[in-house]
Amino acid sequence: MTTMLSHSYRPGDYHSFEAAGEKFIYLVSAGAVFALDEVANRVLDMLATGPMGHADLIGALVGGGYAEADAEGLVRELRHAQLILSDHSVPAPVAPNPPKDFPLQALVLNITNQCNLSCTYCYEFGADKIATPAGKPKFMSLETAKASVDFLLAQSADRKAVHITFFGGETLMNFKLLQEVVLYAREQVAAQGRSITFSLTTNATLLSDPIITFLAENDIGVTVSIDGPAEMQDKRRVYKSGKGSYAVIEPKLRKLIATHKSRAITARVTLSEGVTDVIGIYRHLKDELGFHEVGFAPVTDSGEQSYSLSAEEMNSVVSQFHALADEWMDHALSGRPHGFSNVSETIGELMQGANKSHPCGAGLGLLGVSPSGDLSPCHRFTDADTHSLGTIADGIDREKQSDFLTRGHVGAKYECQSCWVRPLCAGGCHHEAFVRYGDTGHPNLHYCDWIRDWTDKCLQVYGAVSVGNPEFLERFTDRKALS
Amino acid sequence: MKHLRPLNKKARRIDEMVSAMEEDVVALQQQPHVPMGCALAFSPGWEVDAGGGTAGLCQPVERDIYDCYVTCFWPVQVPDHVNYSQDWAGNCASATKDWRNLDIVFP
Numbered sequence: 001m002t003t004m005l006s007h008s009y010r011p012g013d014y015h016s017f018e019a020a021g022e023k024f025i026y027l028v029s030a031g032a033v034f035a036l037d038e039v040a041n042r043v044l045d046m047l048a049t050g051p052m053g054h055a056d057l058i059g060a061l062v063g064g065g066y067a068e069a070d071a072e073g074l075v076r077e078l079r080h081a082q083l084i085l086s087d088h089s090v091p092a093p094v095a096p097n098p099p100k101d102f103p104l105q106a107l108v109l110n111i112t113n114q115c116n117l118s119c120t121y122c123y124e125f126g127a128d129k130i131a132t133p134a135g136k137p138k139f140m141s142l143e144t145a146k147a148s149v150d151f152l153l154a155q156s157a158d159r160k161a162v163h164i165t166f167f168g169g170e171t172l173m174n175f176k177l178l179q180e181v182v183l184y185a186r187e188q189v190a191a192q193g194r195s196i197t198f199s200l201t202t203n204a205t206l207l208s209d210p211i212i213t214f215l216a217e218n219d220i221g222v223t224v225s226i227d228g229p230a231e232m233q234d235k236r237r238v239y240k241s242g243k244g245s246y247a248v249i250e251p252k253l254r255k256l257i258a259t260h261k262s263r264a265i266t267a268r269v270t271l272s273e274g275v276t277d278v279i280g281i282y283r284h285l286k287d288e289l290g291f292h293e294v295g296f297a298p299v300t301d302s303g304e305q306s307y308s309l310s311a312e313e314m315n316s317v318v319s320q321f322h323a324l325a326d327e328w329m330d331h332a333l334s335g336r337p338h339g340f341s342n343v344s345e346t347i348g349e350l351m352q353g354a355n356k357s358h359p360c361g362a363g364l365g366l367l368g369v370s371p372s373g374d375l376s377p378c379h380r381f382t383d384a385d386t387h388s389l390g391t392i393a394d395g396i397d398r399e400k401q402s403d404f405l406t407r408g409h410v411g412a413k414y415e416c417q418s419c420w421v422r423p424l425c426a427g428g429c430h431h432e433a434f435v436r437y438g439d440t441g442h443p444n445l446h447y448c449d450w451i452r453d454w455t456d457k458c459l460q461v462y463g464a465v466s467v468g469n470p471e472f473l474e475r476f477t478d479r480k481a482l483s
Numbered sequence: 484m485k486h487l488r489p490l491n492k493k494a495r496r497i498d499e500m501v502s503a504m505e506e507d508v509v510a511l512q513q514q515p516h517v518p519m520g521c522a523l524a525f526s527p528g529w530e531v532d533a534g535g536g537t538a539g540l541c542q543p544v545e546r547d548i549y550d551c552y553v554t555c556f557w558p559v560q561v562p563d564h565v566n567y568s569q570d571w572a573g574n575c576a577s578a579t580k581d582w583r584n585l586d587i588v589f590p
Contacts, residue, residue: 024490027493027494027497030493030494030497031491032489032491032493032494032496032497033490033491033493034487034489034490035487035488036486036487037485037486037487037488039486040486040487074485074486076505077484077485077486077487077501078486078487080500080501080504080505081484081497350491351491352491353491353492353494355493462490463490466490477492
């Protein structure tokens with residue numbers, strides 16, 4: 001009746017990396033990060049050359065001077081954590097697709113689709129636009145805005161805290177509405193014993209003293225879209241006349257940063273052709289203007305626009321990202337925060353052990369609302385009829401939402417299945433994918449190498465800080481929850 | 484865990500899970516970690532979970548510990564077909580076909 005199984009082992013699904021002279025692994029099936037001791041690393045090295053039977057593996061360890069009982073314990077530990085798999089290992093269950101009953105957490109209110117700038121790369125009005133705003137309201141009405149707040153509170157079920165982001169167009173072109181929404185939402189939330197946070201994205205051209213005071217007094221997080229010093233900002237972030245916007249926003253930004261202390265003021269830089277001096281931009285925005293954090297993203301485009309980044313430019317961007325990541329690490333090791341958001345965001349997700357079914361919360365915990373009250377997966381799909389997910393008045397179109405989420409699920413993306421960075425990337429931005437490939441569910445293959453390279457770098461930073469100043473990482477425990 | 488140092492929240496959860504497995508019922512295990520009696524004969528009751536323990540089974544291990552009942556190789560008969568659960572396997576003429584008829588026994 002008793003029989004012995006002869007296990008054979010192979011490596012699990014992990015990505016190994018080194019930092020500060022130590023060996024680490026990123027366990028893909030879980031999003032977990034472990035430091036390995038020498039003998040555990042030896043087992044992984046042995047299995048990397050091919051599968052090994054249980055007795056052979058134990059024998060090799062014992063032959064290497066390891067006690068048999070300890071070797072058994074080691075192999076058991078590695079198998080339990082799924083760093084090594086036996087023939088009998090059961091794959092981890094796949095997250096359901098589409099996810100069921102995911103309560104709303106945040107709304108992005110596009111309170112206007114109008115803008116006083118004409119940035120040439122704009123995804124809403126530029127060459128690759130998908131919005132179809134003809135005949136629709138240009139400014140959100142107070143009625144629609146209040147209904148959106150009520151909708152958010154009703155759809156967020158038992159969540160204690162919800163969030164509203166104000167967006168545009170240029171958000172501040174409808175500042176009057178923004179003020180009223182903040183006051184109304186605070187009343188409604190207080191009546192339910194819940195809490196709410198706010199943020200907005202702006203081009204900063206319309207900032208004024210009363211606006212800055214309101215934002216500061218109401219703890220409203222501010223993200224400024226800005227591409228760097230004058231010569232870079234004015235290359236594409238221009239008025240309709242073609243005049244650059246730097247001279248207008250510079251004094252306003254200094255005042256905003258000097259006055260608004262209740263929330264972090266962050267800069268969001270779009271990298272495009274000729275605007276690739278990442279380090280120069282960072283220095284200007286962080287050190288000269290005083291932004292708390294600066295985040296960078298390559299422009300979204302179909303790949304054939306005059307403002308697209310070339311492969312050489314992208315390589316330059318990546319190497320500058322590495323230099324700033326090293327700087328981030330040096331700061332962290334001496335306990336000082338660094339403002340390069342691209343590292344901080346990834347560290348925050350690594351700390352959590354994020355293992356995403358979808359690249360972001362779009363269509364899941366987050367929805368965009370257009371000025372007319374149409375729902376979309378996020379602000380980037382606002383006013384795009386083909387991507388509507390219902391309306392504030394009639395609620396979420398569950399069929400369309402299900403289709404969007406089913407397409408966007410990482411399990412539906414063939415190329416992602418063999419990629420170790422899928423727990424964090426999950427195929428990348430739905431909007432980017434639609435603009436590039438015509439399908440929100442298409443993995444963003446043009447970024448794969450770059451994302452893997454960047455995530456590997458962030459893991460090295462994570463590993464080094466976990467050795468040199470582990471307490472510092474704890475600061476990032478709640479980063480995602482607060483952002 | 485001795486050889487792996489957890490460095491993020493997810494790793495710490497795995498650490499807790501693995502530690503719980505280490506403290507799982509050792510009577511069902513031997514070194515190497517192989518459950519007894521499960522391979523060649525159909526013998527409901529000897530499943531192990533993905534980690535080789537019994538903590539993560541989809542139903543309690545007591546649910547269908549049929550082989551103990553029939554062949555008595557467990558230190559005591561569980562369920563006890565001598566005194567308390569004489570009919571437990573009455574609807575299970577052939578284990579491979581009728582194992583679903585084995586119900587939970589509440590002592």
